[in-house]
Amino acid sequence: MSEGDQIMRGKVYVLGDNIDTDQIIPAEFLNLVPTIPEEYRKLGARALAGLPDEMPPFVTDGNDKSEFSIVVAGRNFGCGSSREHAPICLGAAGINAVVAETYARIFFRNSVATGELYPLESAARLCDVFQTGDEAEIDLDSGIIVRTATGERFELKPLGPVAPVIDAGGIFGYARKTGMIS
């Protein structure tokens, strides 16, 4: 994601509480190395492959990108493993932002450090409002997510102290900007 993408529009995929990293990317796919471009794409193809089988497909067979670009979820999104493959597979599949009530710490941190996606927090429980397939628009500057069909507007919490790291594109960008590394 590049700087200046302040408006994001796309289809929403809705999940509940405690979506763990094994559901986001099952361990059998951790043999893929995210920094190898071909394997980065393959991780996208396997994003959310660990969800229960009754869930609608996130990436359809034969594709490595999802038709969805926003995930809306409940509490404690990304709990479990420190596998960076988790935010990376979502980013590789084309997810620009996750909007959850709360995040597990390491997933949040990895999203920020990699700059793969915006881990946004909603004030309200949006996973009970949005349905998979809804269109939504996120305005980062005004901190709002809009449900396109109804025009309903929901507040996003400010990013706080991680905002400058996200704005710099991740921890390396931030460290260069602040003179920590050259």
Add this chain to the structure above:
Amino acid sequence: MATTTEKILARAAGQAKVEPGDNVWVDTDILLTHDVCGPGTIGVFKREFGQDAKVWDPEKVVIIPDHYIFTKDDKAHRNVDILRDFVKEQGLPYYYDVGTRDYRGVCHVALPQEGHVRPGEVIFGTDSHTCTHGALGAFSTGIGNTDAGFILGTGKLLVKIPPTLRFVLNGEKPEWVTGKDIILRIIGDIGVDGANYCAMEFVGETITAMSIEERMTICNMAIEAGGKNGIIHADEKTCDYVKARTDKPFEPQNGDLDAPVAMEKSYDVSSFVPCVAEPSLPSNYAPAGDRNDVKLTRAYIGSCTGGKITDFIMAAKILKGRKVSIDTFLVPATTTVAEGLMSETIDGVSLVEIFAEAGCLDIAPPSCAACLGGPADTFGRAQHEEVVISTTNRNFIGRMGSKQAQIYLASPLTAAASAVAGHITDPREMM
């Protein structure tokens, strides 16, 4: 006044004091990585610092392949080759290579075992169960590849100082209650996000009386409540354990017991009972004796949580003179644990013999194995609708392989008693 976590991080940041919520750059004492996240970490390091870049301090990098070792998966072997090449190129002294006498197995058991965990130090690892090492009075937490790549180049990381949640554990621990039962009870009380972003500090007479390995079991699962780190004060037992394994000097940074914390919760451990965590969250606490209705198809004893020598000794106490009635998989965490299975005895009978006579499957070589599923040919991986009682740390959907499998987390005592009965069983019935 400051907690142990605050004291360690203040020292590592070169500051007199830090407060919860502060964001500070800290110096790293040990960076741990393994075969699943090491290759990506190396990829980030080379992409950002250049193909010819050198790590900040070869003495402080420890690489322990352990996840996908005994598999035919080509990429898993390719990933170990990436580690091997990097170690050679960088001249790293602490690499525990697959297929050699240096191979150890599960990183979180090997790291302290080989003397890389020292009180007062800062440890980062590319694995969420890096929180295990707080059991020896170190600040230790799991990070992703990008942060680890950054550390490889700089030795530093930007961290937010976590608020501390203090768990005061008093009372005499009954012999049927283990570290696993204690941490499952706490996670059951506070939930899988009950300690999100926080340090979980464990104090009290019960902790003081516990072995280092049992303390490790408790800190290992801090992440299952969302904790950033688990931490236990370094005492004489800790220092003796560490000094027996390394000549490197260390300075414990024990906190003030009256330092203000975000929450304090007290328990009388004498009232605890053997328990399980039901599918599919570690917080789904139930006393083992209440779930005799759950029929099992498999028992699994292994991993960084429940594959240490003390865990196998507990299981052997139950299994001696009894027969298991379901497939029982045993995976020692490290080669040292595997050797212990031969040298440790109960009434003159080795653990290996006890397990063989009980009808357990042949003991597997040390690795993470089926704790996290892994490649399809992984030893003990759930492939269908298995109902597993396991000494591991996670029972998420699909965690041990098949999404249809049901995983119950338990102590080695409860897992062994349940393996004998074929259904979830309170080990007191066999003690």
